[in-house]
Amino acid sequence: MRLTAKGRYAVTAMLDLAVHEDEGPISLADISRRQGISLSYLEQLFAKLRKHELVNSVRGPGGGYQLSRAANQIFVAEIVDSVDENVDATKCSGRADCQHGEMCLSHQLWSELSDQIHQFLAGIDLASIITKREVAQIAARQDAVQERVQEDIIDEIVKIPALAEG
């Protein structure tokens, strides 16, 4: 099972593209700056994303990358698969033969786990992550507001003479 910074970077970069979807091609330099990922590393990743037809590239000044499809039609599993992070958790790569050609005791467990992970990632598209995130940010802001309000309430309580002196 491999799920490391490589896959995280790829998804983050794709999300960046999705967020700036309507601004024409986005250069890797922009993504590098915004997301704090090394430019050279991004080049490696996008070579793979392009081969798997998840992004289109435009060369020359003003060029960059764009999503090849609508953000709600690109799923996280595709991205992770593209950069070659193999989500399979079995030792035998699904061949059920990791022990002298026989299936080992735990094969089925890892096989089921791999399925779970893959299903999970295959069910999430870029657009839905962004939507959720916006909701979360709004929620966080609301929480902050709520805390402020509660502090104000506490301030008011403190000022009530009966309590202040009790």
Add this chain to the structure above:
Amino acid sequence: MRLTAKGRYAVTAMLDLAVHEDEGPISLADISRRQGISLSYLEQLFAKLRKHELVNSVRGPGGGYQLSRAANQIFVAEIVDSVDENVDATKCSGRADCQHGEMCLSHQLWSELSDQIHQFLAGIDLASIITKREVAQIAARQDAVQERVQEDIIDEIVKIPALAEG
């Protein structure tokens, strides 16, 4: 996200203990032979499993390891956690700060994935894995193989001239 041979070995070894639960303490040498895991490596793993009180040890001749609880009370997640394979898929280890102290675009995704994986592994106990009939069959085959190997070894020893004639 870390889920590699280490965790697989630990679970496989624990399954081996569970399968031979009623045969008294099981030596690491037996597990090593049956499951094809290096003895020295097993020592490392069991040191951790013991610290986390998943197994009890018995020293001396006839000694070995036993499950500390019934097989249906030991969950895969505990085993994986014990050998220090950390199932967290986020870069920030859950702190939501991997980008200049801010939450990165994909944090939520990895966080949810980590939860999924952990829940999955926390819901599966050793007994239920074994109950899936196939595992029992594999174990039976492994025992047979072990016996064959031992017979072969005896055969070879018998064929050594110095011994045969001495």
Add this chain to the structure above:
DNA sequence: CCTATTCCCGACTATTTTAGTCAACTAAAT
């Protein structure tokens, strides 16, 4: 044309992690 920008590509390297080894030691059973 020239030049700056940007993608494209392959090889290279440093670092970290994994998987596995080794040696010396302690406890218990016969």
Add this chain to the structure above:
DNA sequence: ATTTAGTTGACTAAAATAGTCGGGAATAGG
């Protein structure tokens, strides 16, 4: 006493990861 088997810590080889470097090739603007 001797042998079996767990206990511990340090060590190492090999692999994977994360990242670098340097030179290209396409293209927009002048």
